[in-house]
Amino acid sequence: MVLAGSHKYRIEFDPPPPTSTEDKPPDFNLEPSCDSDKLKSSLGEGSISEEDSISKVLVEVKRDPTLSILKSMPKVKAVEPKATTTRKRETSANEDSSTKKLKTEGFWKSVESGDLLIYNANLSPGSQKVAAYDMDGTLITTQSGRVFATDYNDWKIIFSEVPGKLKSLHQDGFKILFFTNQAGIGTGKQTAAGIQGKIESIIGRLGVPVQAFVATNSSKYRKPLPYMWNYFEEHCNSGVSVERTESVYVGDAAGRPEVPKTRKKDHSCADRLFALNLGVPFETPEQHFLGRKPETMLLPSFDPRVVTADGPLYSPASTKVPAHASERKSRADISPLSQLVVMVGFPGSGKSLLSDELCRSHGYVAANRDQLGTWQRCASLDGGRVVVDNTNPDRASRARYLKVAQDVGVPARCFVFNVNKQHAMHNNRVGGSTTTGWVAAQQGGWQHNNRVGGSTTT
Known part of the structure; x- marks a missing residue:
């Protein structure tokens, strides 16, 4: 190897260069400022003769700073640079040293206009x-350390034990699946192509065959609804x-409460x-990959498994619809069957369903602000029996x-639905997937992502 500077280097040709002019290797390239006479002078008169055996010639050259590096050296092997420690740290952060990337040869399938993507x-x-x-928070976390990835390449395997665990399960006959909610595709915050490329990269890093299922919006395929799994089966x-x-099934959204100074509560x-909807054993990533003990996990206050359609529709059960005759006021211009019913309850508590039943079976006229625009128009409806099925959450409304009702002498009643927010x-x-009414809460199991403490995320 030739380095710049005024140093002596001994160069030996082994094997010797051929004497034939045609096969002669290239000469040293000299800078224009260093001519052949100058070089000859530095070597000494008569130091090299044409009769000398070139194979025995040893040339001592005092390096002139103006000389150029040789353009070529025959039979000199290039030395590979050593890998830097920085690159080694990057590799160990994302990949077990024994893990080789698996070539992802699968393809993507779209179901129901892209509501579900399958690899x-x-x-x-x-x-x-x-x-x-x-996927997120279970198999991978962000490389940047932020809660949400900054781009599609901002990820790393969450624990070094992940690839080995998946390989072991695959060897034991388990099929490896991903089920991930990626609503950002539906809202336009992410692209399907970006998420697909990310998933392929993750599968390649893990080194095992995987089927991946991606819910792209808030359709029926979104967890915790069971339809992604059902489609797989x-x-x-x-x-x-x-x-x-x-x-x-392994996931990080487990309903774990906050542990002070240790961990925030699960989102x-x-x-x-x-x-639970599937009837499949559940583990957190820490249990599954690190062997930790099960942790406390809180469920929402509403449990659809305990809801039945066996109870009375009204409380008390003796409630009459229409109202008792004794509740009506006597006025010549008011029908004895006139009545105003005001519904009170969350959206989804069953107001419209009961309103439809009253209209169909008892001759009520439905009125709500969604259809009529203002409360004044709702209240001014004629027709004897009127039911207002807005939420009407406060006293003022x-x-x-x-x-x-008081001004015209018509009796009024409030029907309050004993359905809490999570039930609603x-x-x-x-929604429309059931025909048995608002009491059929058990159908489909848990339907949304409930946060611990009663708040919710959609």
């Missing part, structure tokens, strides 16, 4: 045992029935509810209707 939909063979995972497991009790319990949100998610 490796036809991955074979099917398996009775499944190891299924949430029905269409993507080669007709093999899954033994759910022998499988496992939701959607992953735990997803597993109810007082308007009661005042109109559940019913909203069930």
